[in-house]
Amino acid sequence: MMNKRQNNNPEPRVSTASEEGQAKQYTELGRLKSASRSAGLEEIRPHDRLVRQAAEASALSKTFVISLLLGSVLLFGAILLALWALPYFGASLLTPEAGRLALAVVSGLFGIALLLAVIPAGALALNKSLPCIHRMRGVMNFVLFPLMRLAGIILRIPKSKVRLAFIRLNNDLARVSRIKCRPDELLILLPHCIQKSTCPHRLTHNIQACVRCGACTVGPLLNLADRYGVEAVIVPGGTVARQMVREKRPKCLIAVACHRDLTSGIRDVAALPVFGVLNERPFGPCINTSVDVDKIEEAIRLFIIKA
Numbered sequence: 142m143m144n145k146r147q148n149n150n151p152e153p154r155v156s157t158a159s160e161e162g163q164a165k166q167y168t169e170l171g172r173l174k175s176a177s178r179s180a181g182l183e184e185i186r187p188h189d190r191l192v193r194q195a196a197e198a199s200a201l202s203k204t205f206v207i208s209l210l211l212g213s214v215l216l217f218g219a220i221l222l223a224l225w226a227l228p229y230f231g232a233s234l235l236t237p238e239a240g241r242l243a244l245a246v247v248s249g250l251f252g253i254a255l256l257l258a259v260i261p262a263g264a265l266a267l268n269k270s271l272p273c274i275h276r277m278r279g280v281m282n283f284v285l286f287p288l289m290r291l292a293g294i295i296l297r298i299p300k301s302k303v304r305l306a307f308i309r310l311n312n313d314l315a316r317v318s319r320i321k322c323r324p325d326e327l328l329i330l331l332p333h334c335i336q337k338s339t340c341p342h343r344l345t346h347n348i349q350a351c352v353r354c355g356a357c358t359v360g361p362l363l364n365l366a367d368r369y370g371v372e373a374v375i376v377p378g379g380t381v382a383r384q385m386v387r388e389k390r391p392k393c394l395i396a397v398a399c400h401r402d403l404t405s406g407i408r409d410v411a412a413l414p415v416f417g418v419l420n421e422r423p424f425g426p427c428i429n430t431s432v433d434v435d436k437i438e439e440a441i442r443l444f445i446i447k448a
């Protein structure tokens with residue numbers, strides 16, 4: 142397998158089964174702990190919580206994502222109905238005509254939200270391609286994510302889990318929308334924390350300054366990008382990422398980041414098909430992070446037109 146050559150980790154990479162995914166995360170943690178000792182990074186303590194979070198992300202099921210999506214819209218409908226019913230039946234603030242008009246508005250809003258949720262949920266459940274999915278993404282990002290957040294608050298679902306569900310939803314929609322591009326139209330955005338903190342090379346202006354020494358994931362990622370003929374860039378933050386997208390005008394995007402940055406990034410570039418890959422953060426946020434190179438290869442193969 143081509144991708145095995147790129148990966149210095151001798152552990153087999155499996156991303157679908159939750160137990161194996163968790164085992165992989167902890168194996169990776171052990172590897173990084175010993176790497177930190179040899180690299181003089183003893184002062185940076187690996188964060189078990191973040192490793193557990195990555196394992197949780199790979200274990201997040203499609204059923205949970207669809208349930209959260211539909212549940213959040215039904216909850217929205219219930220809130221709208223309550224808002225309509227309170228003045229209508231309670232204080233009699235509305236005339237019968239105004240009450241009927243308010244009911245029509247409430248029903249209309251609920252109907253739109255339900256349609257926006259049912260179409261992607263159906264496409265995901267049946268794994269069917271729908272050409273309208275991509276065009277609807279912007280509106281879905283704008284409407285559905287706030288509803289999912291609202292449902293998360295009411296149902297006491299952790300914010301991080303709602304974000305992970307949103308990223309999974311976005312990725313599954315990118316998959317079923319089956320949008321393709323040429324390799325030169327695909328851009329991979331990498332966060333600056335993926336570069337080893339002790340590396341003397343400055344990559345934010347020119348990623349090719351990396352000498353591919355093998356001390357962090359940047360080298361294998363560049364090898365992968367070269368193999369497929371796609372461009373990869375390192376960005377220091379969301380503002381530069383948006384600027385880079387405006388400058389390079391890619392047709393499709395692969396973004397690597399933590400769940401918080403990925404969520405905001407996906408919403409920012411709603412007009413583009415984007416596949417989000419979570420980074421691994423065994424040393425805590427924003428330092429010596431890593432990414433599963435196999436997942437990046439999977440995303441590249443999802444987008445590019447086969448020769």
Ligand code: SF4
Nearest residue numbers: 340351352354357360
């Ligand atoms: S692989 Fe590249 S970015 Fe990473 S430490 Fe080596 S030279 Fe620096």
